Amino acid sequence: MSTAPASLRMVEVSGTEALWLLEGSTLGRLVYVQREAAIVRPAWHVWEYGRLIVRTPIQAAAVPPTATYQVDEIGAATGKGWTVTATGPADALTDSNEIAHYRRRLAGWARGPHDTIVRIHPQTVTGFRLTRGTEN
Numbered sequence: 001m002s003t004a005p006a007s008l009r010m011v012e013v014s015g016t017e018a019l020w021l022l023e024g025s026t027l028g029r030l031v032y033v034q035r036e037a038a039i040v041r042p043a044w045h046v047w048e049y050g051r052l053i054v055r056t057p058i059q060a061a062a063v064p065p066t067a068t069y070q071v072d073e074i075g076a077a078t079g080k081g082w083t084v085t086a087t088g089p090a091d092a093l094t095d096s097n098e099i100a101h102y103r104r105r106l107a108g109w110a111r112g113p114h115d116t117i118v119r120i121h122p123q124t125v126t127g128f129r130l131t132r133g134t135e136n
Helices: 015-023 096-105
Strands: 008-012 027-034 037-048 051-056 066-074 081-092 116-120 124-132
Touching (some): 027 051, 037 066, 066 116, 096 116
Antiparallel strands (some): 008 124, 027 066, 037 051, 066 081, 081 116
16 A cells, blocks of 8 residues: 655745855855746855845856846755745945955856856745645
């Protein structure tokens, strides 16, 4: 006799917990719209002083005025984990000392014009825990 798998659920977490999850991770995705298409780029990040600093393989000129950053940790076998999304004004860093600091601190995939440090000032941060059945 087999049993049906427990149903999957998304349970919203508080803003404080969402920030805690974001701060505890290092790898996510920068998401923005360019020429009416959604662009998704892998990125390394750090949360400092109420802002998200992201190193991603895009050109500085392509950094939009508003961006979304998404990060998650989801177990493929269990379906359990969490997801966090932060959205707000974004800009490419221009100070050479600040750029050098974050290039030393954050891993990157590209060198040259496609290696940009982006600062996001999140205005909205949402998060969800992914559970099975009646877990919270």
